[in-house]
Amino acid sequence: MFDLTGKTALVTGSSQGIGKAIATLLAKQGAKVFVHASSSLEKAQRAASEMVGDTVCVVGNLANPDEVEGLYKQTGDVDILVCNASVQYRNPWDNVTPEEIETQLQVNFKATYRLIQLYVPKMKEKGFGRIITVGSVQQYKPHKDMPIYAASKCAVMSLVENLGKQFAPFGITVNNMSPGVIATPRNADALADAEYSKKVMAGIPMGYAGEDKDCAPAVLLLASEEGRYITGIDLVVDGGMKL
């Protein structure tokens, strides 16, 4: 079960954190995985060196639309597209700058849409494709200092439902995996603050933050042949935080 031999996969933002855990598991299950970093090939290579299986390292800053096109040129077509990379700014709503709005929408939403546009034609031709976007529990419980980030994730969920329906006749599934609070480099500083951390954990029914490896099996299911009848859903991996 969950054998990905013969499949190719791109996991954006797989140089660390959740993306790295996803890439690690997809490679272990037999896929050839493109490990992606925003700008440092060395960083992608460091991550890939810890993975078992077939990996190829690529770079591209998704804040730059030209580099989104460049990423497709580096990988060629893939069977499994995991749009995991995101940018997140913490700022009270009335301080959010136009630049912060643009970068978050570009990386989290526009680049995701463009990557789907680039990779889907071949998936349609092959009659097989798996698109998995990485959302957030903030789709349901938005943090007051991350309004644009939360909105960008809701916008992607709308794409998942819209495109999931359109691509279903072609053997292409489109799903979202929404993590709750997962201990990664992104939130290491915030969670190191004991008082803040205590408040956050109080909002998680399971009482603790997840690990990156908690998210990867959910993506594997959605990427696999076994997940072929699942499309247009949000698979929430959050220790009950959404409830």
Ligand SMILES: NC(=O)c1ccc[n+]([C@@H]2O[C@H](COP(=O)([O-])OP(=O)(O)OC[C@H]3O[C@@H](n4cnc5c(N)ncnc54)[C@H](OP(=O)(O)O)[C@@H]3O)[C@@H](O)[C@H]2O)c1
């Ligand atoms: N951690 C959580 O608690 C949590 C909760 C809910 C949702 N999520 C979502 O889960 C996903 C992964 O989160 P994470 O915590 O693992 O994040 P992370 O530790 O901050 O890692 C982010 C990854 O995205 C890449 N990235 C960032 N900006 C980029 C850009 N402009 N262009 C291309 N790549 C870029 C980074 O590459 P470089 O390092 O090479 O720059 C890195 O590989 C994100 O979509 C996030 O929104 C996380």
